[in-house]
Amino acid sequence: MPVSALRVTTAAEAAARDHAAIAAGTGSFDLMLQAGTTAAAALLRDHAGRLAHGVALFAGSGNNGGDAYIVAAQLARAGVAVRVHAAAPPRTPDAIRAMHLASPALVHGVPTGHERLVVDGLLGTGHKGELRDPVLAACTRVALARDGGATVIALDVPSGLDATTGDVAEGSPAAHTTLCFGTIKRGLLVSRGHAGRIVLLDIGLGAEFGGDPDRADGAWHLPNGQDLARWLPPIAWNAHKGRRGRIAIVGGHEGMAGAVILAARAALAAGAGLAHAIVDGPSVAAVQLTVPQALAERWPVRESAANTGARDDHTTLHRCDALAIGPGLGRGTRSSQLLERVVNEHRDRPLVLDADALWLIAEVANTLGTESAALLRHWTRHSRAVVCTPHEGEFARLLGTAVPAAWDARVDALRQFATRGGVTMLLKGTPTIVATPDGGPITVVPHGTPLLATGGSGDMLSGLIVALFGQGLAPLEAAVCAATVHGRAAELATKQLGGVRGGTLEAVFDALPSAWRLLEHPVSFPPGVLADLPSPA
Numbered sequence: 001m002p003v004s005a006l007r008v009t010t011a012a013e014a015a016a017r018d019h020a021a022i023a024a025g026t027g028s029f030d031l032m033l034q035a036g037t038t039a040a041a042a043l044l045r046d047h048a049g050r051l052a053h054g055v056a057l058f059a060g061s062g063n064n065g066g067d068a069y070i071v072a073a074q075l076a077r078a079g080v081a082v083r084v085h086a087a088a089p090p091r092t093p094d095a096i097r098a099m100h101l102a103s104p105a106l107v108h109g110v111p112t113g114h115e116r117l118v119v120d121g122l123l124g125t126g127h128k129g130e131l132r133d134p135v136l137a138a139c140t141r142v143a144l145a146r147d148g149g150a151t152v153i154a155l156d157v158p159s160g161l162d163a164t165t166g167d168v169a170e171g172s173p174a175a176h177t178t179l180c181f182g183t184i185k186r187g188l189l190v191s192r193g194h195a196g197r198i199v200l201l202d203i204g205l206g207a208e209f210g211g212d213p214d215r216a217d218g219a220w221h222l223p224n225g226q227d228l229a230r231w232l233p234p235i236a237w238n239a240h241k242g243r244r245g246r247i248a249i250v251g252g253h254e255g256m257a258g259a260v261i262l263a264a265r266a267a268l269a270a271g272a273g274l275a276h277a278i279v280d281g282p283s284v285a286a287v288q289l290t291v292p293q294a295l296a297e298r299w300p301v302r303e304s305a306a307n308t309g310a311r312d313d314h315t316t317l318h319r320c321d322a323l324a325i326g327p328g329l330g331r332g333t334r335s336s337q338l339l340e341r342v343v344n345e346h347r348d349r350p351l352v353l354d355a356d357a358l359w360l361i362a363e364v365a366n367t368l369g370t371e372s373a374a375l376l377r378h379w380t381r382h383s384r385a386v387v388c389t390p391h392e393g394e395f396a397r398l399l400g401t402a403v404p405a406a407w408d409a410r411v412d413a414l415r416q417f418a419t420r421g422g423v424t425m426l427l428k429g430t431p432t433i434v435a436t437p438d439g440g441p442i443t444v445v446p447h448g449t450p451l452l453a454t455g456g457s458g459d460m461l462s463g464l465i466v467a468l469f470g471q472g473l474a475p476l477e478a479a480v481c482a483a484t485v486h487g488r489a490a491e492l493a494t495k496q497l498g499g500v501r502g503g504t505l506e507a508v509f510d511a512l513p514s515a516w517r518l519l520e521h522p523v524s525f526p527p528g529v530l531a532d533l534p535s536p537a
């Protein structure tokens, strides 16, 4: 478990953490001072050009407004022309104090509407329900400024975005960047499109989750760059193909060779030394033509062999360090028999179950009158190294019911399924979440862009996971590193393309080398910055 993971909190957890610090002797105003000062430093560092034209700050009546006044004071001290619009007078003691601190600096009057940088300090974690005037009117002004070309910076959360659920109230202005204080709020990761780039700033409470076992239930961890770099096995200068992981991908029913082709390409691009593609007979030629580096062979079970009970040695699979089954596997009897054989005869191999394999598991469980988790537990009882990678539709089928929309319930369902099935569960989505069979906290992977919302991108993810599995990573580590590099590659490709439309999965493959470098050599952040997640748009 990534003990040094970054905190991801609900609004209540963030408040509890602040209160704990205050109870332990940190002044609440000191926290606000630290938040506003670090935010101002980030603005001066990242937006000097825009600040030269002045800045408009929008302040609410609560402590989020207090943060805005501190930012105003610090920017004015740095020589920036600061104009503040107070949607309502400050009401909390800290916000009133911050306003008094800032008032000597507020000589430039109210926003003109022409500033190129706008700071949204209207509402933070205290937001509830629908937006009401006068805050709603101020939000509209922020949104108008954005439409007019201004860069919008949200303090802590975009005003009107629920820090816990990610629900976005009508009229909430989207941010280009959210400067988030102390902990990343869960809602930002759920509504990343609204939050933009997310920069986590240190307000003196430390970065890490650091054992808090009482709060492990349902808590979200965001692995930091150092964790990921540590998990990734280096490829030795004198490595040979046998030492870089030998993996097999089983799938590719006639007409669906593409799924295995994409998975095999991804596995090779994740550093696998040898990739076997075990596909239906008619798919062999397609694999050989498109991925000549992979070793293609036909499914070991043929209808006649299955019917007579003839055994095949599966010699290839026995030699592999990790297996993935499911991409393009198909849903017929042959596919089902092949799945059962692979699962039963290779219990000691790390295994990725994806796509049609998940569909078939639900089908077999239905036929047997049992639950999918119970079947998985039975199938995998001698080996805990199994990762299942459902998307929402596949997970619903495994559960036998719709996946809950609310994140707390969704996380509970995933954790329960993982513990009952004895498997690591990676639920794809925005964000992707991973639960382990030991019932530990949820690991969240927030990376990615809609460039991944296209057929084949899940197959690519399976290939990345199985390759890392084959290189000796534990299930959680393999799943999280793979999902991170997948999402990071999409972010880099989207940036390079200047948008999503026009790009294909090929662009994501092309960006994989740069994405691996980001994982291998995590950038060090400027002082006061704990994390920096690029905008998904």
Ligand SMILES: NC(=O)C1=CN([C@@H]2O[C@H](COP(=O)(O)OP(=O)(O)OC[C@H]3O[C@@H](n4cnc5c(N)ncnc54)[C@H](O)[C@@H]3O)[C@@H](O)[C@H]2O)[C@@H](O)CC1
Residues within 6 Å of the ligand: 015, 018, 019, 028, 029, 031, 032, 033, 035, 060, 061, 062, 063, 064, 065, 066, 067, 091, 092, 122, 123, 124, 125, 126, 127, 128, 129, 130, 131, 132, 133, 135, 136, 155, 156, 157, 181, 203
């Ligand atoms: N000591 C602390 O707890 C710290 C808090 N900080 C800041 O404080 C923020 C939380 O401050 P508060 O708890 O004062 O809350 P906020 O400042 O987020 O908002 C509270 C105010 O907004 C109003 N409001 C709530 N929902 C509304 C809606 N839908 N429409 C219109 N008005 C609405 C409330 O009536 C109240 O006046 C954090 O997000 C962060 O920015 C930081 O300064 C760091 C330290």
Ligand SMILES: Nc1ncnc2c1ncn2[C@@H]1O[C@H](COP(=O)(O)OP(=O)(O)O)[C@@H](O)[C@H]1O
Residues within 6 Å of the ligand: 355, 390, 391, 428, 429, 430, 432, 447, 448, 449, 450, 451, 452, 453, 454, 455, 456, 457, 458, 459, 460, 461, 486
């Ligand atoms: N809008 C999005 N933003 C970020 N990631 C996304 C988005 N849409 C899809 N993804 C990612 O793309 C992958 C899609 O997987 P999946 O639906 O199984 O694809 P397929 O079955 O077509 O191969 C998952 O990793 C998912 O998290």
Ligand SMILES: [K+]
Residues within 6 Å of the ligand: 064, 120, 121, 122, 123, 124, 154, 155, 156, 157, 158, 159
């Ligand atoms: K805000």
